[in-house]
Amino acid sequence: MSEPPLRLAGVERRYRSGAGELPVLRGADLTLSAGEIVALVAPSGTGKSTLLHLAGLLERPDGGEVFVEGRAAGTLADDARTAIRRATIGFVYQFHHLLPEFTAEENIALPQMAAGVARGAARARARDLLAAFGLSGREGHRPGKLSGGEQQRVAIARALANRPRILLADEPTGNLDVGTSERVFAELLDEVRGHGVAALVATHNPDLARRMDRIVTLREGRVVPA
Numbered sequence: 001m002s003e004p005p006l007r008l009a010g011v012e013r014r015y016r017s018g019a020g021e022l023p024v025l026r027g028a029d030l031t032l033s034a035g036e037i038v039a040l041v042a043p044s045g046t047g048k049s050t051l052l053h054l055a056g057l058l059e060r061p062d063g064g065e066v067f068v069e070g071r072a073a074g075t076l077a078d079d080a081r082t083a084i085r086r087a088t089i090g091f092v093y094q095f096h097h098l099l100p101e102f103t104a105e106e107n108i109a110l111p112q113m114a115a116g117v118a119r120g121a122a123r124a125r126a127r128d129l130l131a132a133f134g135l136s137g138r139e140g141h142r143p144g145k146l147s148g149g150e151q152q153r154v155a156i157a158r159a160l161a162n163r164p165r166i167l168l169a170d171e172p173t174g175n176l177d178v179g180t181s182e183r184v185f186a187e188l189l190d191e192v193r194g195h196g197v198a199a200l201v202a203t204h205n206p207d208l209a210r211r212m213d214r215i216v217t218l219r220e221g222r223v224v225p226a
């Protein structure tokens with residue numbers, strides 16, 4: 001059987017604070033299967049962002065291991081982790097983090113070029129993705145000229161640009177109004193489902209969470225079914 005795209009095994013993370021240590025994750029286990037969309041719903045401050053950062057190899061755990069497509073990431077050097085992240089993982093953040101001085105198309109083309117795709121091919125895929133997210137005609141707009149929902153669509157398209165097998169999303173529609181959030185989220189699910197991407201989506205929105213395949217929460221630093 002092939003390895004799951006993402007597996008967290010006994011992951012621990014503590015933050016040092018003035019008073020001592022704050023243990024946020026205390027042996028978190030989670031496996032994402034290919035094509036599975038998992039909602040992470042937990043109260044503020046329980047460690048959702050921390051878990052996503054560890055899963056995305058942006059940070060290293062204090063204990064346990066993160067396996068990406070069966071490969072243990074803990075012992076790898078930073079450049080090897082970056083290479084895995086670029087090739088395998090897409091991120092969507094609550095505040096889109098688009099580059100303000102670049103157009104929508106460029107924002108989606110740039111990460112592809114960083115991964116070695118030629119400019120022409122990267123731009124063509126950027127245009128295809130923008131079309132899939134209903135943004136044909138907006139290719140040349142800078143983020144400041146797009147609405148919040150449009151910016152978030154561009155951010156989702158960017159996260160999918162390198163055809164990641166894992167998508168990690170931290171409140172991907174958290175800053176949008178209810179209607180826009182619904183629409184953008186439906187598009188996100190369509191794209192992810194259509195391409196068999198494994199996704200972990202942190203959200204405070206129970207309606208959105210119910211539309212995913214499974215809901216988990218964090219309890220005492222561990223991942224448990226919601």
Ligand SMILES: Nc1ncnc2c1ncn2[C@@H]1O[C@H](COP(=O)(O)OP(=O)(O)OP(=O)(O)O)[C@@H](O)[C@H]1O
Pocket residue numbers: 015016017022024042043044045046047048049050051
């Ligand atoms: N770099 C850091 N240094 C110290 N403490 C941190 C750091 N990052 C997070 N924390 C603390 O760890 C805990 C978990 O934070 P995290 O951001 O993962 O929570 P969250 O569940 O994503 O919260 P929210 O829903 O509010 O975004 C919080 O108590 C936070 O204050």
